Amino acid sequence: MGIAAQLIINGIIAGGIYALVALGYTMVYGILRFINFAHGEVFMLGAYLGWVFNILLGVNVIVAGVLAMLGCAVAGFVIDKIAYKPLRGRGMLPPLITAIGISLFLQALAILIFGAQIRTFRTGEVVRGITIPFIDAIITKIQIVIIIVSVALMVALHFYIKYTKTGKAMRAVADNYEVASIVGINPNKVISYVFIIGSALAAAGGILVGMEQNLTPTMGVSIGIKSFTAAVVGGIGNIYGAVLGGFMIGLIENIGIWFIPSGYKDAIAFAVLLFFLLFKPTGIFGVKKGEEVSV
Amino acid sequence: MKNYMILMSILLITILVVGCAPTEMQPAGEETKEPIKIGFIGPLTGDVAPYGEGWRDGALLAVEEINTAGGINGRMLELVPEDGLCKPKDATNAAQKLIEIDKVQAIVGGFCSSETLAVAPIAEEAKVVLMSPGSTNADITESGDYIFRACPSDALQGEIMAIYMYDEGYREVAIMYANSDYNLGLRNVFSKKFTELGGEIVVEQNYEQDAKDMRTQITKIKDAAPEALYLVPYPADGTIILVQMKELDVDLPVFAPESMCxxxxxxxxxxAAEGMVVSTPTFDEAAPKTAEFLQKFNDRFGYKPELTSYSANAYDVVYLFADAMKQGHITGTEIKDYLYTVTDYTGAGGKLTIDENGDAIKELILMRVENGEFVDLE
Known part of the structure; x- marks a missing residue:
């Protein structure tokens, strides 16, 4: 029992982070039909901002987290305005290439400012995790925080999209860009909100991972790819799909290496991606729409 | 049409500027005083970059000193650093650039074994000397005539640890390593020796070098209940493993190579590192040349490089190249022949003798972490 439970816990922790980051990919794709490859770097930026506020400036962890989310929200807004907005309506390829450029730019910027040094939130002694009664699995305090924060943010997003005016506008624009603008919704405003919210969520993920593991300028790359996979698996464009996909990838990856050699951990996520692209390209919750088929 | 004109003008101006440049820089009648370029390949970005920077700065310090002292018979040295990212593909690109565009005859690097192993055939074919200050993979020994290193091969390091662990009474051990040539090489040497001695590897786990979440691998090790763990990571992932082991309450004696020193x-x-035993090439920071190097390094760059001995080796390698060049050995082949004659060279990295395979001969020691410090064993 202990081992199985431990693997599931490990999978859920990893999955929570994938889900948070996948939300950003899927929200942007849902509206703009392009994959924002710079999203993983926003995740990295969030981790570093949190580190700056918390470790360098000595701000309380929670306040530092909120500040980092705000900082990344601003960054997401600016990136969209500078890099993507001028390219709108020019097809899918230009913004995609630009996104890769922005991603490299942010990585280089992080190396320039923070150095290639590995940074860490850990200041004191490493404490043994807590054993969960009955199932005999070990979990650390930070990991509990990861699960709670990521689930809370996802629930908050659900209510935001479902019940607020901006949330409804987002769904409308995602459903049909032209019709939404005809009925008086300003798509540019909605897109800005999407970038702001997606980036803030990625920042939260970045800080959580940063606290648990450590910070490097390239930390966003592998999480970015896995989360993108999660978004595709869940059905890109669908936020519930992103959450489901995130947890799925986390669990499959961790349970998978119980059976096959652990060096193949990353390969498992990509095998799942391939499987879905081949047999169910629209993902679990994806709906076939004219534009999506052409992707 | 207007754009076309602008483009043409830019092109013309560029041609003019570039065309004029050499005549300005080269006073008539004098022989070329162009700097001699030396290549550098090491991880300058990515997880190993914190160490790569120290290695590059070690080489840079040597170049600057040589230039201040008058250069190579009047010609200045120039270090051309390229990022190998600790990965074969990137190191290969870096080497091709250095050899084909910068036309270097000697390269300091690579640092990670995966870099050196990937670059070795290219350097060998181009007859360019490749001397690594820190790649320890055993296969490098036989990777070519133009391939040297200033550190000993892992063949020794893995064996010493296997013997030590066996002598300490461990019979069933686990191995955990990163998927990279350095780590894989040590793992092969260690596991061969340990099984030869009569021990058993009960579980083996590996991971991608930039992985951050090793909980499941650790859980698998825990499940196999070994007596000890031979851990072969790079420093960043090794740190995470130690922390996550402690968090998951896996209390095993840990043994590791110099990457954790x-x-x-x-x-x-x-x-979490308390009690860990590491093997490392001898490196005496108090030796006169080494102490002088550390002082100069600190004066120039304001920090102390981690994996210090490799930074000192990088410094020595540049000096060895310079020594060869001062005696008129400018081409890769000439430098190569010179290097094979190096015996008992006292540099910042200690005493160095190059054997017939181009490997350095150096002693190894074991150290244990006690109260947050590395302490010599025995």
């Missing part, structure tokens, strides 16, 4: 590992892993 890093002060930052001790700082970042809190008390």
């Amino acid at each position: 890093v002060d930052k590992v001790l700082v970042d892993s809190g008390e």
Whole structure:
């Protein structure tokens, strides 16, 4: 029992982070039909901002987290305005290439400012995790925080999209860009909100991972790819799909290496991606729409 | 049409400027005083970059000193650093650039074994000397005539640890390593020796070098209940493994190679590194040339490089190249022939003798972490 439970816990922790980051990919794709490859770097930026506020400036962890989310929200807004907005309506390829450029730019910027040094939130002694009664699995305090924060943010997003005016506008624009603008919704405003919210969520993920593991300028790359996979698996464009996909990838990856050699951990996520692209390209919750088929 | 004109003008101006440049820089009648370029390949970005920077700065310090002292018979040296990212593909690109565009005859690097192994055939074919200050993979020994290193091969390091662990009474051990040539090489040497001695490898786990979440691998090790763990990581992932082992309550004696003999590992892993035993090439920081190097390094760059001995080796390698060049050995083949004659060279990295395979002969020692510090064993 202990081992199985431990693997599931490990999978859920990893999955929570994938889900948070996948939300950003899927929200942007849902509206703009392009994959924002710079999203993983926003995740990295969030981790570093949190580190700056918390470790360098000595701000309380929670306040530092909120500040980092705000900082990344601003960054997401600016990136969209500078890099993507001028390219709108020019097809899918230009913004995609630009996104890769922005991603490299942010990585280089992080190396320039923070150095290639590995940074860490850990200041004191490493404490043994807590054993969960009955199932005999070990979990650390930070990991509990990861699960709670990521689930809370996802629930908050659900209510935001479902019940607020901006949330409804987002769904409308995602459903049909032209019709939404005809009925008086300003798509540019909605897109800005999407970038702001997606980036803030990625920042939260970045800080959580940063606290648990450590910070490097390239930390966003592998999480970015896995989360993108999660978004595709869940059905890109669908936020519930992103959450489901995130947890799925986390669990499959961790349970998978119980059976096959652990060096193949990353390969498992990509095998799942391939499987879905081949047999169910629209993902679990994806709906076939004219534009999506052409992707 | 207007754009076309602008483009043409830019092109014309560029041609003019570039065309004029050499005549300005080269006073008539004098022989060329162009700097001699030396290549550098090492991880300058990515997880190993914190160490790569120290290695590059070690080489840079040597170049600057040589230039201040008058250069190579009047010609200045120039270090051309390229990022190998600790990965075969990137190191290959870097080497091709250095050899084909910069036309270097000697390269300091690579640092990670995966870099050196990937670059070795290219350097060998181009007859360019490749001398690594820190790649320890055993296969490098036989990778070519133009391939040298200033550190000993892992063949020794893995064996010493296997013998030590066996002598300490461990019979069933686990191995955990990163998927990279350095780590894989040590793992092969260690596991061969350990099984030869009569021990058993009960579980083996590996991971991608930039992985951050090793909980499941650790859980698998825990499940196999070994007596000890031979851990072969790079410093960053090694730190995470120590921390996550402690968090998951896996209390195993840990043994590791020199990649964990890093002060930052001790700082970042809190008390999780306590009791770990590491093997490392001897490096006496108090030796006169070494102390002088560390002082100069600190004066110039304002920090102390981690994996210090490799930074000192990088410094020595540049000096060895310079020594060869001062005696008129400018081409890769000439430098190669010179290097094979190096015996008992006392540099910042200690005493260095190059054997017939181009490997350095150096002693190894074991150290244990006690109260947050590395202490000599025996």
